[in-house]
Structures are given as C-alpha cells and as structure tokens.
Amino acid sequence: MKRGTVTRRGALRTLAAGAAAGLGGTLGAPMIWAQTIRDVTLMHVGPAYSIFPDIAAKASADLGFKVEMQNAWTDAIMARVLGQPDTIDIADLEFWALQRIWRAQKLQPIETAKIANWDKITPLFREGVNFDGSPMSRQGTLPFKVQYVAAMGDKTFAAGPTGLATMMPTIFNADTLGLRPDLVGRPLESWAELLSPDFRGKTALINVPQIGIMDAAMALEAKGEVTYADKGNMTRAEIDQTIAALIALKKQGHFRAFWSSFDESVNYMASGEVLIQSMWSPAVTAVRARGVNCEYKGLKEGYRGWGNGLALMRHLDGLRRDAAIEYLNWMLTGPYGAFVARQGYYSSVPETTQAALSPAEWDYWYGGKPAATEIKDPFGAVMEQPGRIRDGGSFEARVGNIRCWNTTMDEGEYLVKRWNEFVAS
Helix, strand or coil: CCCCCEEEEEHHHEEEEEEHHCCCCCCHHHHHHHHHCCEEEEEEEECCCCCHHHHHHHHHHHHHHHHEEEECCCHHHHHHHHHHHHCCCCEEEHHHHHHHHHHHCCCCCCEEEHHHHHHHHHHHHHCCECCCCCCCCCCCCCCCHCCCCCCCCCCCCCCCCEEECCEEEEEEECCCCCEHHHHCCCCCHHHHHHHHHHHCCEEEEEEEEEEEEHHHHHHHHHHHCCCCCCCCCHHHHHHHHHHEEEEEEHCCCCCEECCCCCCHHHHHHHHHHCEEEEHHHHHHHHHCCCCCCCCEECCCCEEEEEEEEEECCCCCCHHHHHHHHHHHHHHEEEEEEEEEEECCCCCCCCHHHHHHHHHHHHHHCCCCCCCCCCEEEECCCEEEEECCCCCCCCCCHHHHHEEEEECCCCCCCHHHHHHHHHHCC
C-alpha cells in the first residue's frame, strides 16, 4: 500500500464485491480473506490515558475484526513486552520506553509506506523539528531520537528517517502544572511556584520518579537554585542536588501528597486539599467537569513534553499482522484523535482530527480561540462555557514551547533509589 492511496482492506473489499457480482456470487480469494479476518482478535495494551472501551468498540465495528484493550502503566507494559510478549499484539508506549526495550527485539519495525497518513504526521515525530522547521528541544527523549531504525533486526536507532519506524506516533501533549486559580489568590507565571512557601502543605508531585523529578527540576531551575545540563538525563550529582532540595522541602511540610493515580490527582485538586501540583490534561478536564475551577497553566519556562505510539509485537505475522496494520491506519483516521482531543491531548495527525471535531471544538482545543459553544469532555459532560480560551493558547504555541521530554536517564536506577528515599524521608 502506498501513502495517499486506498488501504489494502478497502481494495480487497472492492475486489470482493466485484468478484461476487461478476461471477454470480462465486467467492474469490479476497472474500475468503474478508471472512477469515473476522476471526482475528488483537490485544492492545496501554496506559489509562490512551485506552478507552469506546475506541475499541468503534474500531471493531469499522474494521470487521475484534480489538480488545487492556489498561496497564508504562512500566507494567514494558515488563509484559519483555516477559510475556505473546499476551500483547499492539503495545501502546511512551517513546522513552523504547530506550529500555527495543534492544530485546520483542517488537518489529513498521514500514512507513504502509501507513496511509504517515506524511501527515506532525514533523516533530517524522523529522524532529518544530512547525516552522526550527529545532525542537532535545532535553530528554525527543521522540525523533528513537523513531527510526535503518534495517529489520537493528538494535540501535537511526539518526534520520529510513522508512522503518519503531512505533507509529498517536498522541502527545505539552504538560504543565495544574492549579486552582480561585484559591491561590494571585497570578502564577512560573514553575518556581510549585516550590513557593505560599503553598506549603498544598502542593503535590506525581509519584513516578522519571516524571516527578523533571517537574521538580523545572521548578528548581526556574528558582535559580540548580542549573542542569540536561534535565532529561541528569548526572548523579544533579540527582543528589535535586533530591536534597526536595527532602528539605518535605521536612518543612511542603508537600501534601505524592499521587500515583489519575483519580488521586483529580480528588486532591477538586477538594481543594492541593492548590498546585503535577497534573495530566485529562485530570484537569475531569475536575472542570465537576464544576470546579481548575487551570492547566501555561508557564513562562515552557512545558514538559511526551509522546505515545503504537508498536507491533514481533510475533505478529500473516493475516494478524495485516489486521494490525489496518488497525494502526484506522487510529490515524480521526475518531481516536477527536476523542483524545476532548480530554486535552493532541493527535499526531491534526488534519484528520480536525475533520472529526466540530469547528468550535477545533478552534478551542487546537486554535487557541475562545469557545464559541459549550465544550464537552469525551463522555459528554460540559467542562467549558462559551468565551473560555484553552490554557496556554494554540497547538503551535503550546507544543512549540516544549523545553524537555519525558525520558529514561542513564542513571535511571540510581534516580529511582534516591526518589524512593525522598518519598520515604
């Protein structure tokens, strides 16, 4: 299948219809393929923010074979990829995870020529550049660093586009801090506010070492207390300096909590127990859907970025691999992008997402324009009234201001050890 042409499945449907009509209903090979693929079931395993029963049902109905989804945190998915690879068909991973698991060769490269919308994927994934062609921040794991391999079986990543992708990019975002503007009492413009004594006892961090320490680093650097060569790949000395600062703050009672689940972050913010914290965009959406004023604040030092993609397990071949490619193509056609847009995430193919959103939704979520109508979350709850502008502005303004990326560090084991000491201190 070439980019910009009909999909393999679409062509086979046309051929099957022609065979049935022109040969008096005789079943040719395409019809046999169509009947056989109905028996295929694909297992898609991913984190809670990208796995939705609604999407599995929609994909199954559109494609004619069954897609099942299971929810697991990124570390658990990686463990299954390595230890139980046959229990997954499609692995939904953050790009930084590839640094830890690609060499094990449990995944297979994806031929980009078989992805119909590959050329429409935003350039930060395909080429590692911003919308205007300028470089993106490479602190941490810019997805482009691990996007390609040069040949089947390669254990190392290619420096540029090759036609063989490690994963097909799906969703991404520019993350920042969540806050309660109705309770903080003044404008907040900097990551440094996360560590301000004004919010002692009303602050929370995500209890994921690789992410929590980067949020802390953004704040410490904004305060001028630490300067990092690369916040996404700290030295032991930088980790020690960061953890020492956090332990001192913890002993002062600065942190109300270290949350580990989506629901925890929502409840802390909705109840007012926490006024400023690490947060995910869907959690802000969930708080607003409760009628509580919560803001995902664009800050002057920029955003922490991340990106997810879909990887094919190595055991897929034949008909099941064909079905998996069909599914990957379907994921870029619009319904999935529109669904995740309504919780604040961006699609790797904005063009098809735009076609699946109403003009008012597109203008709000991507355009940085005031909401022309009520804005609803993916499940139909009203979360925004007309006139509201998305925090941080337009797609280009937010993504173009990413200053570091979620990552796995060279000193990752040491980081986890020191982070656990901080949490337990």
